[in-house]
Amino acid sequence: MPSRYNFLETETKWQSVWAERGSFRTEADPKRPKYYVLEMFPYPSGRIHMGHVRNYTMGDVVARYKRARGFNVLHPMGWDAFGLPAENAARDQKIHPARWTYDNIAAMRAELKRMGLSLDWKRELATCHPGYYKYQQQLFLDFFKAGLAYRGEAFVNWDPVDHTVLANEQVIDGRGWRSGAPVEKKKLSQWFLKITAYADELLEALKGLDRWPEKVRLMQENWIGKSTGAYVRFKLKDRADRLTIFTTRPDTLFGASFMAVSPDHPLAEEAARSDPRAAAFIAECRAAGTSEAAIEAQEKKGYRTALEALHPFIKDKRLPVYIANFVLMEYGTGAIFGCPAHDQRDLDFARKYGLDVTPVVLPPDADPGSFAIAELAYTEDGAIYNSGFMNGLGVEAAKMAAGARLKEQGDGEPTTIFRLRDWLVSRQRYWGCPIPIIHCEKCGPQPVPAKDLPVKLPDDVTFDQPGNPLDRHPTWKHVDCPNCGAKARRETDTFDTFVDSSWYFARFCSPRADVPVERDKVDYWLPVDQYIGGVEHAILHLLYSRFFTRAMKLTHHAKLDEPFAGLFTQGMVLHESYKDRAGQWLYPEEVEKRPDGGAVHVKTGQAVEVGRKEVMSKSKKNVVPPARIIETYGADTARWFVLSDSPPERDMEWTDAGVEGAWRFTQRLWRLAEGWIEAFPALKEELGAAPRDLSADAVALRRAAHKTVAAVTEDIEKFRFNSGVAKIYALANTLSDVKPEALADAGGLWVRKEALDILAQLIGPMLPHLAEEIWLSLGHNRLLVETAWPEADPTLTIDDVVTVAVQVNGKLRATISLPRDCDRAAAEAAALAEPAVQRALEGRNPKKVILVPNRIVNVVV
RNA sequence: GCCCGCUUGGUGGAAUUGGUAGACACACAGGACUUAAAAUCCUGAGGCUCGAAAGAGCCGUGCCGGUUCGAGUCCGGCAGCGGGCACCA
Numbered sequence: 001m002p003s004r005y006n007f008l009e010t011e012t013k014w015q016s017v018w019a020e021r022g023s024f025r026t027e028a029d030p031k032r033p034k035y036y037v038l039e040m041f042p043y044p045s046g047r048i049h050m051g052h053v054r055n056y057t058m059g060d061v062v063a064r065y066k067r068a069r070g071f072n073v074l075h076p077m078g079w080d081a082f083g084l085p086a087e088n089a090a091r092d093q094k095i096h097p098a099r100w101t102y103d104n105i106a107a108m109r110a111e112l113k114r115m116g117l118s119l120d121w122k123r124e125l126a127t128c129h130p131g132y133y134k135y136q137q138q139l140f141l142d143f144f145k146a147g148l149a150y151r152g153e154a155f156v157n158w159d160p161v162d163h164t165v166l167a168n169e170q171v172i173d174g175r176g177w178r179s180g181a182p183v184e185k186k187k188l189s190q191w192f193l194k195i196t197a198y199a200d201e202l203l204e205a206l207k208g209l210d211r212w213p214e215k216v217r218l219m220q221e222n223w224i225g226k227s228t229g230a231y232v233r234f235k236l237k238d239r240a241d242r243l244t245i246f247t248t249r250p251d252t253l254f255g256a257s258f259m260a261v262s263p264d265h266p267l268a269e270e271a272a273r274s275d276p277r278a279a280a281f282i283a284e285c286r287a288a289g290t291s292e293a294a295i296e297a298q299e300k301k302g303y304r305t306a307l308e309a310l311h312p313f314i315k316d317k318r319l320p321v322y323i324a325n326f327v328l329m330e331y332g333t334g335a336i337f338g339c340p341a342h343d344q345r346d347l348d349f350a351r352k353y354g355l356d357v358t359p360v361v362l363p364p365d366a367d368p369g370s371f372a373i374a375e376l377a378y379t380e381d382g383a384i385y386n387s388g389f390m391n392g393l394g395v396e397a398a399k400m401a402a403g404a405r406l407k408e409q410g411d412g413e414p415t416t417i418f419r420l421r422d423w424l425v426s427r428q429r430y431w432g433c434p435i436p437i438i439h440c441e442k443c444g445p446q447p448v449p450a451k452d453l454p455v456k457l458p459d460d461v462t463f464d465q466p467g468n469p470l471d472r473h474p475t476w477k478h479v480d481c482p483n484c485g486a487k488a489r490r491e492t493d494t495f496d497t498f499v500d501s502s503w504y505f506a507r508f509c510s511p512r513a514d515v516p517v518e519r520d521k522v523d524y525w526l527p528v529d530q531y532i533g534g535v536e537h538a539i540l541h542l543l544y545s546r547f548f549t550r551a552m553k554l555t556h557h558a559k560l561d562e563p564f565a566g567l568f569t570q571g572m573v574l575h576e577s578y579k580d581r582a583g584q585w586l587y588p589e590e591v592e593k594r595p596d597g598g599a600v601h602v603k604t605g606q607a608v609e610v611g612r613k614e615v616m617s618k619s620k621k622n623v624v625p626p627a628r629i630i631e632t633y634g635a636d637t638a639r640w641f642v643l644s645d646s647p648p649e650r651d652m653e654w655t656d657a658g659v660e661g662a663w664r665f666t667q668r669l670w671r672l673a674e675g676w677i678e679a680f681p682a683l684k685e686e687l688g689a690a691p692r693d694l695s696a697d698a699v700a701l702r703r704a705a706h707k708t709v710a711a712v713t714e715d716i717e718k719f720r721f722n723s724g725v726a727k728i729y730a731l732a733n734t735l736s737d738v739k740p741e742a743l744a745d746a747g748g749l750w751v752r753k754e755a756l757d758i759l760a761q762l763i764g765p766m767l768p769h770l771a772e773e774i775w776l777s778l779g780h781n782r783l784l785v786e787t788a789w790p791e792a793d794p795t796l797t798i799d800d801v802v803t804v805a806v807q808v809n810g811k812l813r814a815t816i817s818l819p820r821d822c823d824r825a826a827a828e829a830a831a832l833a834e835p836a837v838q839r840a841l842e843g844r845n846p847k848k849v850i851l852v853p854n855r856i857v858n859v860v861v
Numbered sequence: 862g863c864c865c866g867c868u869u870g871g872u873g874g875a876a877u878u879g880g881u882a883g884a885c886a887c888a889c890a891g892g893a894c895u896u897a898a899a900a901u902c903c904u905g906a907g908g909c910u911c912g913a914a915a916g917a918g919c920c921g922u923g924c925c926g927g928u929u930c931g932a933g934u935c936c937g938g939c940a941g942c943g944g945g946c947a948c949c950a
Contacts, residue, residue, distance in 0.1 A: 214865085214866095215865065215866070215944085215945085218864075218865060218945080219865090219944095219945055219946085221864095222863095222864070222865095222945070222946050222947095223945090225949070227949070227950085229950085245950080246949095246950065247950060249950080260950090298948080300948075324948095325948080326948040326950090327948080328948070328949070328950090330949090331949050331950075332950060333950095335950090336950045337950085338950090339950095343950075344862095345948070345950085346950085417949095419946095419949065535944090538945085539945090644873085644885090644886070644887095645873045645874060645885085645886065645887080646873060646874075647874080650867095650874095652873080653872090655872095655873090655887075657887055657888065658873080658886085658887060660887095661886065661887060661888095662886095664900090664901095665886090667900095668901095671901090711877095722873090722874070722875090723875070723884095723885085725885080725886085726874085726875070726884065726885035726886070727884090727885080728885095729884095729885050729886070730884075730885065733885090803881080804881085805880075805881040807880085807930085809930070809931085810880095810929090810931040810932095811931090812881055814881095815881060836917095839917095847930090848930075849930090850880095850931075852880055852931095855880055855881085856880045856881080856930095858880085858930055858931060859930090860930050860931095
């Protein structure tokens with residue numbers, strides 16, 4: 001009798017065999033083709049969650065598959081280990097951030113190891129380790145010397161709860177991404193990385209990322225936000241200086257009726273100094289909220305200053321200059337010209353303040369004498385009129401003409417601007433990589449000399465009061481200037497943690513090197529061939545990494561532009577949520593489902609309200625800890641379940657029934673394999689060449705097995721794991737249905753053995769422990785992880801008899817079996833001979849017959 | 862407001878990219894085994910109508926229309942759900 005598959009014993013056995021043999025250790029080898037599989041490394045929050053299980057299982061399938069295909073596979077793991085939660089833990093639990101982080105790493109590493117991932121643990125790294133951040137500091141100093149890092153004073157987003165500055169990307173709806181507190185504007189001196197220097201390149205190169213999801217490329221495109229238009233430098237009446245604006249519609253300049261500047265614009269501030277009402281207006285604008293709702297509700301308002309701008313094309317035409325609450329200092333030049341006829345917001349503004357509305361673009365069918373703008377601005381294409389030298393041109397031609405004329409006059413020029421801002425990387429936090437700079441009153445910001453790197457975090461810090469512990473430290477920041485030796489001050493800001501994750505994929509290539517990256521290693525391994533992670537990183541992390549790679553190229557640390565050749569964004573793991581009568585969230589294990597669809601509390605028996613399927617989150621308690629699933633069912637079951645059913649890019653629902661289904665299948669596979677091997681000991685012999693004269697049943701089984709090889713191979717290549725899983729189920733069903741007496745001769749046994757070998761190989765990437773155990777039982781001397789992927793025999797994946805659908809007027813009436821590629825006459829005859837076809841014809845003669853070889857015969861009457 | 866994506870049985874989802882819709886799984890129902898339960902095995906099933914049954918017919922991929930011998934797949938319009946960006950000049 002087959003024994004019950006003991007996953008606990010088997011899984012730990014194979015994990016230690018693989019570890020002892022170093023099965024997943026990798027070295028660069030220029031003679032072999034490489035494949036770099038990487039999943040986004042985790043933040044060590046304490047325990048792994050189901051999202052990790054899904055993410056790392058997918059990556060592991062790819063890694064194991066590629067290894068079997070003969071690639072030299074790099075598949076590393078590390079920890080995105082700096083960040084605010086460690087400081088919160090320090091404050092709340094009185095535990096040092098380093099201790100908290102390393103404890104979490106230890107716990108999570110143990111959990112990952114229980115998943116049986118084919119990782120090269122020798123390359124493990126943690127961004128909070130000086131052995132990592134030393135080289136990040138080096139990189140930063142190289143960037144600094146190359147002019148890619150600078151200190152700038154700017155209005156910054158200040159999070160009053162976390163006491164730190166935030167990047168634009170970290171402000172969502174006017175609130176801090178972590179704290180949720182409304183962000184305040186503060187003018188501070190901060191470190192920036194010059195990502196805008198690459199704005200155009202980062203945009204253009206998206207086109208070449210053909211193995212990235214279209215959606216992510218689009219999101220990055222929008223984020224970079226390229227606009228083509230022109231700068232126009234308006235002269236100001238009775239003044240020497242000019243007011244520069246940006247516009248995308250220089251073709252409508254003749255329709256200008258006002259100018260508007262941001263409340264933060266220098267001209268506005270200047271006006272405020274002499275005009276108390278202007279000052280009051282600006283104060284009012286700054287007091288207004290920046291949340292989406294506040295902006296929505298806010299009225300478009302302006303304050304008319306005493307300034308007047310002179311039109312570049314119309315002699316003596318003066319345009320009033322307003323301070324307007326809807327003009328942003330952060331975009332363009334913080335100033336605009338208003339053309340009410342062709343911009344809805346300008347029109348509303350003009351109506352409100354009684355300004356001229358002069359149409360200059362004539363809609364195709366409109367009459368130039370009578371066309372007028374009422375409530376709606378005209379924003380479509382048309383013929384330019386009322387516009388001097390541009391009259392008669394189309395919109396696009398007029399844009400060019402206006403740009404050229406502006407340049408000629410010295411009043412502006414065509415230009416391109418971007419929404420993307422430089423990356424603010426300073427954070428006023430302790431648990432991050434120190435910025436290796438020393439501030440000297442005489443010499444300015446000085447790089448820390450290479451010999452003094454790393455700038456290590458001090459251990460003796462306290463978290464009992466808000467603000468940056470580094471700044472409060474009694475001695476740490478007091479150093480001498482490396483240039484002049486005078487008393488100087490160490491930079492106490494640390495890097496945004498997104499800096500840490502912007503180059504870790506490169507460090508994995510030579511994780512212990514005493515330079516940031518070893519060129520030969522990086523040149524061999526990069527780019528990452530397949531990167532896998534959540535879509536929530538579609539903009540920030542991926543854009544920063546693309547920038548970093550270019551910056552590393554500029555500073556001679558690498559030679560490539562794009563770090564990730566292939567990107568896959570996986571869906572999230574959802575679970576039902578539960579609430580008791582009092583409205584308190586309940587954990588899934590506190591709830592018992594009833595056959596009638598209802599649910600009750602396990603202890604009290606009270607009815608429980610079953611809520612929506614939502615992303616697993618601690619606050620809603622709808623979490624299932626992976627550790628418990630792995631203890632109860634084993635790693636293979638957990639892996640199989642997250643690969644089944646849902647396409648990997650889509651959200652999946654975690655259900656107990658689904659897990660049990662996966663568990664039953666692993667047991668069934670084991671019984672199937674062991675049962676056959678016990679009944680037919682000959683299956684333990686190595687396969688020789690395929691015998692001739694196989695029975696029909698044997699050939700049918702071979703065909704099924706080889707078709708499955710071809711299909712599953714394609715499914716893995718195309719990231720259709722759920723489809724691959726379904727085809728493996730189908731093959732297992734086919735094997736279960738085989739009658740023992742039909743395949744008991746020598747040829748039959750040979751085919752059985754081949755089919756079992758194939759089954760074990762196909763489940764190898766997904767159920768690695770079970771597969772290895774079955775493989776061993778099949779008598780192989782070599783480990784499955786060291787065995788090549790099976791090849792589908794092309795002569796077996798094509799049937800010589802095909803089932804063809806017979807339609808009458810496109811409606812299915814019968815199916816017939818025909819020899820593959822049989823001639824037209826035979827197919828037609830066979831189709832017309834079908835009684836069901838004759839019935840449907842009702843005696844009519846076919847007008848024509850459409851034949852799709854090996855697929856369809858459609859009789860048209 | 863702008864830009865994307867999705868919508869198929871009770872459920873998750875398949876469908877060779879214009880060619881037999883519902884593979885595979887979950888859940889369900891019936892049966893076998895069992896003192897019983899669990900486990901396992903077998904069988905069934907999109908809906909409706911007719912039929913004792915075998916079977917036959919009609920309808921069916923969010924809704925309306927189109928192209929085609931043939932549409933889940935392509936085109937136009939609409940609705941619903943989800944995502945991204947947004948006072949962007």
